[in-house]
Amino acid sequence: MxxxxxxxxxxxxxxxxxxxxxxxxxxxxxxxxxxxxxxxxxxxxxxxxxxxxxxxxxxxxxxxxxxxxxxxxxxxxxxxxxxxxxxxxxxxxxxxxxxxxxxxxxxxxxxxxxxxxxxxxxxxxxPLVLLTAWEALHDRARLCEGQRVLIHAGAGGVGHVAIQLARAAGARVCTTVSSADKADFAHALGAEFCINYKDEDLVESVMEWTEGEGVDIALDTVGPEVFRQTIPAMAHYGDLVTILDPGDALDLKEARIRNLRISLELMLTxxxxxxxxxxxxxxxxxxxxxxxxxxxxxxxxxxxxxxxxxxxxxxxxxxxxxxxxxxxxxxx
The missing domain is CATH 3.90.180.10 (Medium-chain alcohol dehydrogenases, catalytic domain)
Known part of the structure; x- marks a missing residue:
């Protein structure tokens, strides 16, 4: 063969x-x-x-x-x-x-x-992206109907199925994208709100969408810098999940004050x-x-x-x- x-x-x-x-x-x-x-x-x-x-x-x-x-x-x-x-x-x-x-x-x-x-x-x-997204949202973050969920890189492999899994569970979804075409793609998958990370401030945009409360769940599919940027966009007692190594240079003071539950997801385990x-x-x-x-x-x-x-x-x-x-x- x-x-x-x-x-x-x-x-x-x-x-x-x-x-x-x-x-x-x-x-x-x-x-x-x-x-x-x-x-x-x-x-x-x-x-x-x-x-x-x-x-x-x-x-x-x-x-x-x-x-x-x-x-x-x-x-x-x-x-x-x-x-x-x-x-x-x-x-x-x-x-x-x-x-x-x-x-x-x-x-x-x-x-x-x-x-x-x-x-x-x-x-x-x-299979790999479905298992990653499902474990991150359902197993790690305990996704529930009505929650507000931020999916980073919503047009990507994990992101595009994570949007749909969150919507299928009855959640509201916002996502980050890099272009208008990818925003259209994410909207078609069920994303309610798209943030162009090249032109828009993540935290300000999330707070506008959530009326100042922050998101209940965030899924980082990008890496350490995005993980850090997401912390102040979280609701208190929220769930922040990353599928990548968040790195060593972490200041978790704000995460601790917000009582965030931080989870790591690796479907290859x-x-x-x-x-x-x-x-x-x-x-x-x-x-x-x-x-x-x-x-x-x-x-x-x-x-x-x-x-x-x-x-x-x-x-x-x-x-x-x-x-x-x-x-x-x-x-x-």
């Missing part, structure tokens, strides 16, 4: 198309999936540039999420049969298991039935620490998101696709920033 492999860390040139043996069933709980597409995420570019997140992780096949068709099943598998369509979030952080490939072998419990109403490309691009119960929970999240997708309350926006061999071009776009929605690789 063809796969995109890295044998050393570095720039775009370390991404190499290689021929690997197609994996074979070696455990009665395994399934072999013929991948149709793979999502491309910022973590892929970080693993390529900085190294695998698992020890002895080179050579590595990148790609944390994908979608495809079950080709073969182990003797104990009852959840799937050959021909079933699945989506999954497995591998891609070090070692030979990843979704930048034509096949992936995995425990059947790590895959879920693909939403019926979307194609393989959208399904492949969805179940893979990094081999936590089966957490993986079961993530499977339930994907099942619930599948229901939202199939009833029309959640959509995945893939702005551009690339053939598998052009993974470097997808990485280049992500590293330039400002991708709308998601990118995906296709195996055709």
């Amino acid at each position: 063809k796969a995109i492999e890295i044998r050393e860390t570095g720039g775009l040139d370390v991404l190499a198309t290689v021929e690997r043996s197609t994996p074979e069933l070696n455990d009665p709980e395994d399934i072999l999936v013929k991948l149709c597409a793979a999502g491309v995420n910022p973590v892929d570019t970080k693993v390529r540039a900085n190294g695998p997140m698992l020890p002895d992780g080179l050579p590595a096949v990148l790609g944390c999420d994908g979608a495809g068709v079950v080709e073969a099943v182990g003797s104990d598998v009852t959840r799937f049969k050959p021909g079933d369509e699945v989506w999954l979030c497995c591998g891609g952080i070090g070692g030979p298991v990843g979704n930048y490939a034509e096949y992936i072998l995995l425990d059947n419990h790590l895959a879920q039935a693909k939403p019926r109403s979307i194609g393989m490309t959208e399904a492949a691009a969805a 179940p893979m990094l620490r081999d936590l089966p119960r957490a993986r079961v929970h993530q499977g339930e999240i994907l099942r619930r998101c599948s229901h939202l997708i199939d009833r029309g309350d959640l959509r995945i926006h893939v702005s551009q696709t690339f053939p598998l061999a052009q993974a470097a071009e997808a990485h280049r776009l992500i590293e330039q920033g400002h991708v709308t929605g998601k990118l995906a690789l296709t195996m055709d």
Whole structure:
């Protein structure tokens, strides 16, 4: 099978198309999936540039999420049969298991039935960002109906699904964007109020929208500076969640005075620490998101696709920033 492999860390040139043996069933709980597409995420570019997140992780096949068709099943598998369509979030952080490939072998419990109403490309691009947004909003911030929620970078991969998940829960949403086109995109997803961070002051805009009270929940998808800027935009007793390392230079005096609950979100933890119960929970999240997708309350926006061999071009776009929605690789 063809796969995109890295044998050393570095720039775009370390991404190499290689021929690997197609994996074979070696455990009665395994399934072999013929991948149709793979999502491309910022973590892929970080693993390529900085190294695998698992020890002895080179050579590595990148790609944390994908979608495809079950080709073969182990003797104990009852959840799937050959021909079933699945989506999954497995591998891609070090070692030979990843979704930048034509096949992936995995425990059947790590895959879920693909939403019926979307194609393989959208399904492949969805799991990592859906799990991140759901865990951040529901598990970390305890999202409730009627709350006011700030989603940073609402036109991005995590941001565009976070807007929709918050709206599906009955929350009111404001978001930050970098252009009028992205504001239109965010409004179409359900954002009530958009802040162009290039031209508008974040705190002043949030306070205007909330009549001086601040937001109940904020999701930082950008990094330390945005995390710090968001603290004075929070309501007292609010929840501030970040999906990135907030950095060492933190002054949390104002956060403490506001009695903020600060949470860190990394959906890769179940893979990094081999936590089966957490993986079961993530499977339930994907099942619930599948229901939202199939009833029309959640959509995945893939702005551009690339053939598998052009993974470097997808990485280049992500590293330039400002991708709308998601990118995906296709195996055709």
